[in-house]
Amino acid sequence: GAVVSQHPSRVICKSGTSVKIECRSLDFQATTMFWYRQFPKQSLMLMATSNEGSKATYEQGVEKDKFLINHASLTLSTLTVTSAHPEDSSFYICSARDPHTQYFGPGTRLTVL
Amino acid sequence: DAKTTQPPSMDCAEGRAANLPCNHSTISGNEYVYWYRQIHSQGPQYIIHGLKNNETNEMASLIITEDRKSSTLILPHATLRDTAVYYCIVRANNNAGNMLTFGGGTRLMVKP
Numbered sequence: 680g681a682v683v684s685q686h687p688s689r690v691i692c693k694s695g696t697s698v699k700i701e702c703r704s705l706d707f708q709a710t711t712m713f714w715y716r717q718f719p720k721q722s723l724m725l726m727a728t729s730n731e732g733s734k735a736t737y738e739q740g741v742e743k744d745k746f747l748i749n750h751a752s753l754t755l756s757t758l759t760v761t762s763a764h765p766e767d768s769s770f771y772i773c774s775a776r777d778p779h780t781q782y783f784g785p786g787t788r789l790t791v792l
Numbered sequence: 793d794a795k796t797t798q799p800p801s802m803d804c805a806e807g808r809a810a811n812l813p814c815n816h817s818t819i820s821g822n823e824y825v826y827w828y829r830q831i832h833s834q835g836p837q838y839i840i841h842g843l844k845n846n847e848t849n850e851m852a853s854l855i856i857t858e859d860r861k862s863s864t865l866i867l868p869h870a871t872l873r874d875t876a877v878y879y880c881i882v883r884a885n886n887n888a889g890n891m892l893t894f895g896g897g898t899r900l901m902v903k904p
Contacts, residue, residue, distance in 0.1 A: 685835075713891045722879075723836070723894040772835045774892070779885065781892050783828075783835035 682706055683775050685784035692763055693792055699759045700787045702773030708753035709775035714746075717770040717786075729756040763791045796880045801899040804874075810867040812898050814880030817861040822884045825856060826892065827865045829876040836879065836894075839865065870902045 682705040692698050702712060710731045715723040727748055728736040735748035747759040756775075760767055772786045797815040804810040816825065824843050828836040840847055840854045842863075847854045853866040867874055879897040 683835075715894075722896055723830075725891055725893065728891060770833070774835075780826075780838055780841065782838060786833070786835045788833070 683773065683782045683784040685771075685773055685787050687787060688785060689788040689790075691790045691792065694764050695762055697759055697761045698763055698789060699757055700771055700773070700789075702756045702758070702775070702784055704754045704775040704782075707775075707777045709756075709777070710753060711776055712750060712756040713774040713776075713781070714748065714756075714758050715772045715774065717772060723772060726758075760789065763789070765791045767791050796882060796895055798878075798880055798895065798898045800896060801901070803901045803903055804867075804870045806872055806902055806904050807869055810870040810874065810900055810902070812865040812867075812878050812880075812900065813862065814864070815862045816880070816882045819860050819882050820884065823882045824885055825854065825860075825863050826881045826883060827852070827854065828879045828881065828892070829874075830879070830897070831873075831876045839878075870900075872902050872904065874900065875902045876900060 684703045686701045690698055712729040714726045716726050717723045725738050726741045729748045729750040731750045731753055737743045745761055750756040768791045770786050770788055773784045774781050824841050826841040827839040830836045839851050840849055842854045842856055856863045877897040877899050879894050881892050
């Protein structure tokens, strides 16, 4: 199946700093990518839909000024968590679609101290 | 997207078949049934999907009832590495922007 990569796999940062997470579709082009967040013992929750060349669409309750999404090419989307706080500590997972199936990256574990 | 109902947890003996049920009684005619699994601390892994015919691949088989209101994912010979949370999701494929919405899934524990 298609491959989606994420970088970094885990990051620890101080409160107040910004963290950028990259998501790449390695063997297909994705006009749309998705960003999910998963807290311990919970299911994945969609944060936003990232569209190449246009603004992202955010789910209700997700602050667009805090979670900046850039989808500058058909194979790369980035999520920047700005001014991170401990409550932003979570497992962030990106996803990309080919015409038939949605594939997921391995996830990024963010810990904010 | 139609809502799905899955048992929260199941156990299976290693080497035996694992049969994971999913109810999707409000599924629409253009919605597919997708199965993913998530092993601890990893991203979800695609397993299989189907519309109305039964499907089989190297990982699993998907059996969809004739009325399409339920389905069963079958792992024919479960191994310890199949321990994971399995998600059944229904979604139409007619829009590239359609994302997958995850429910609670079934936590499958394969025991030696």
